[in-house]
Amino acid sequence: MNVALYMLRLDQIHPQVSGNKWYKLRYNLSCAKAQGYKRVLSFGGAYSNHLHALAWAGREAGIETVGIVRGEPEYASNPTLTDARQWGMQLQFVSRKKYRCRADEDYLKQLLIKYPDAYIVPEGGSNALAVKGFEDIFELPCWQNVPAPDLLVSACGTGGTLAGLIAAKPASLEVLGIPVLKGAEFLYRDIAALLDSAHVDPVEGWSLDLDGHEGGYAKITPALHDFIAYFEKITKIELDPVYTGKMMFRLHKLIELGKFAPGRSIVAVHTGGLQGRRGFL
Numbered sequence: 410m411n412v413a414l415y416m417l418r419l420d421q422i423h424p425q426v427s428g429n430k431w432y433k434l435r436y437n438l439s440c441a442k443a444q445g446y447k448r449v450l451s452f453g454g455a456y457s458n459h460l461h462a463l464a465w466a467g468r469e470a471g472i473e474t475v476g477i478v479r480g481e482p483e484y485a486s487n488p489t490l491t492d493a494r495q496w497g498m499q500l501q502f503v504s505r506k507k508y509r510c511r512a513d514e515d516y517l518k519q520l521l522i523k524y525p526d527a528y529i530v531p532e533g534g535s536n537a538l539a540v541k542g543f544e545d546i547f548e549l550p551c552w553q554n555v556p557a558p559d560l561l562v563s564a565c566g567t568g569g570t571l572a573g574l575i576a577a578k579p580a581s582l583e584v585l586g587i588p589v590l591k592g593a594e595f596l597y598r599d600i601a602a603l604l605d606s607a608h609v610d611p612v613e614g615w616s617l618d619l620d621g622h623e624g625g626y627a628k629i630t631p632a633l634h635d636f637i638a639y640f641e642k643i644t645k646i647e648l649d650p651v652y653t654g655k656m657m658f659r660l661h662k663l664i665e666l667g668k669f670a671p672g673r674s675i676v677a678v679h680t681g682g683l684q685g686r687r688g689f690l
């Protein structure tokens with residue numbers, strides 16, 4: 410149990426575009442603008458941190474945004490999508506069935522007819538430019554407060570963030586991803602493909618712990634709920650139930666189980682997502 414634990418507070422980098430989504434979007438937006446696109450279009454659920462961040466960042470960058478949202482138009486008045494609309498994002502609601510086509514070429518072609526001149530960012534913002542967005546993350550001044558970090562832990566959804574961390578990491582640092590989806594073995598392949606698309610040579614020293622999902626995406630067990638409350642009480646740090654809460658719950662368990670050798674210096678990444686808490690807690 411004798412390990413040192415730090416938290417990289419990406420939730421504090423920006424009041425609206427908090428956490429990992431800022432890193433994932435920065436080069437996508439600058440690239441879309443530089444190439445003269447009129448708008449950026451992307452996909453997400455009704456509480457999507459990604460669409461929320463994109464709406465704000467698009468407004469800041471002076472480029473229109475379109476959000477293709479999984480679910481009923483009633484969601485338009487939830488806190489996440491209210492913010493997004495206020496920041497100028499145009500929303501289109503689609504059925505779950507249609508949403509499943511979000512990466513199909515034919516469907517993307519249809520969307521481009523409806524929204525001409527759109528730069529399409531995949532769900533969660535994960536692409537080669539997202540990976541590149543993390544390139545300077547280890548240069549943040551706060552790293553000076555962490556003596557010899559040797560393990561970095563982050564929640565994983567689509568794996569873009571983990572790929573970015575893997576691409577940027579010093580060789581001495583190991584990276585552990587905790588997927589929040591059930592049955593996330595596919596992420597080994599997806600992350601390798603993202604690294605490849607960003608022209609990163611194969612990197613050693615990363616892995617996934619597939620047992621932290623608590624039943625599946627956005628599933629919140631009573632134990633997870635209690636852990637988030639307990640963690641906030643003792644650390645005064647808020648976690649969201651979909652990503653950072655699951656990561657810390659699992660990491661806490663792994664530490665209790667003695668999975669890490671004494672003396673290890675572990676840095677958990679707070680990837681933000683607190684705006685999404687409004688839909689859950």
Ligand SMILES: *Cc1c(COP(=O)(O)O)cnc(C)c1O
Pocket residue numbers: 428429430458459533535564565566567568569570571649652653680681682683
């Ligand atoms: C989107 C998100 C993640 C997952 O990021 P991926 O790059 O999709 O793996 C993790 N944490 C938070 C808070 C997020 O919003």
